[in-house]
Amino acid sequence: MRLSAPIYQLKRRAKLMARDKKIALYEALNRIAREEGFAAWSLLSSQVALNSPSKAVLSRLTNGDMLLLGARPGHGKTLLGLELLLEAAREGRKAVFFTLEYTEKETRERIRSLEGDVNGIGDRLEIVTSDEICADYIMRRLSGSPRGTVAVIDYLQVLDQQRTKPALLDQMFALRDFARKTGIALVFISQIDRSFDPESKPVPDIRDIRLPNPVDLTFFTKACFLHSGEAQLQDMA
Structure with missing residues (x-):
């Protein structure tokens, strides 16, 4: 399957179409899907799910890993983080999403829109949206969690945004x-600098x-970088 553009760009195109043509978003999504050769958006998204890197990433994660997940805005890093948690939940593992960016409602809506979220798997994810999120808070919330738990932290650069929180370096030592x-795998969504030039390297x-x-x-044992539908996973340690 080869789409005319990455799925995040197709979704953005559908949102613009819905606004410009004053139609429901689901109808705009279906129109985009038909342009791509699918009868409906659900069929397109299901096919994309089969090619998602989340399964490959999860299969490479070991207990106690520190994974860095980096991309420029709009290139799917939060989406991949949530898909990773869904895959973990399907395996019966505890899955937790810590976010300083989204509300729980926004996060649940994103989870429900993800490809392959069936049988209420997304309801098993624990969503934490407290403004108190930092290393100490994360460790308290995860205390007692079983080995193999996967936690995604959204995102690295805001952990010490409040001056009352410890320096980022100190927090990373602790985490x-x-x-x-504990054997808990921690995934850190990360910003990429604007100086990144996709003409010089693909990701x-x-x-x-x-x-x-x-x-x-x-500190990171693995890193995954995304850009324009491409993903590269590498060992750091």
């Missing part, structure tokens, strides 16, 4: 030790991580 001790790499505050990137 690395916590992951190693970003560790050198493109936006770091307004210092942090040792060797």
Whole structure:
């Protein structure tokens, strides 16, 4: 299957169509799907789910891993983070999403719209939206969780945004030790610097991580970078 554009761009096109033509979003999505050769958006999205990198990423995650998930805005890093949690939940693992960006309602809506979310799997995800999210808060919420739990943190660069929270470097020290001790896999969604040039390389790499505050990137055991529908997963340790 080869779409004319990555699915996130098709969704954006549908939203613009819905607004411009004053039609429901589901009708705009179906029109886009028909343009791509599918009878309905649900069929298109189901096919995309079969090709999602989330299964491959989860299969590479080991207990205690620290995964960096980086992309420019609109290139699917949050989507992949949620898909990763859905895959973990399907395997019967505890899955937790910590976000300082979205409300629980917004997150639930995104989960319901994801390809392959059937049988209420998304309801098993724990969504945490507290403004208190930081290393100490995350460790308290995950305390007692079984080994193999997967937690996604949205996102790295805002963990120390409030001046009352410890420096990002200190938080990462604590979270690395916590992951190693508990066997919980931690996934950090990350911003990519605007200087990234897709004409020079197809996807970003560790050198493109936006770091307004210092942090040792060797804390991460794996990294996954996305751009325009491409994904690259690599071992860091």
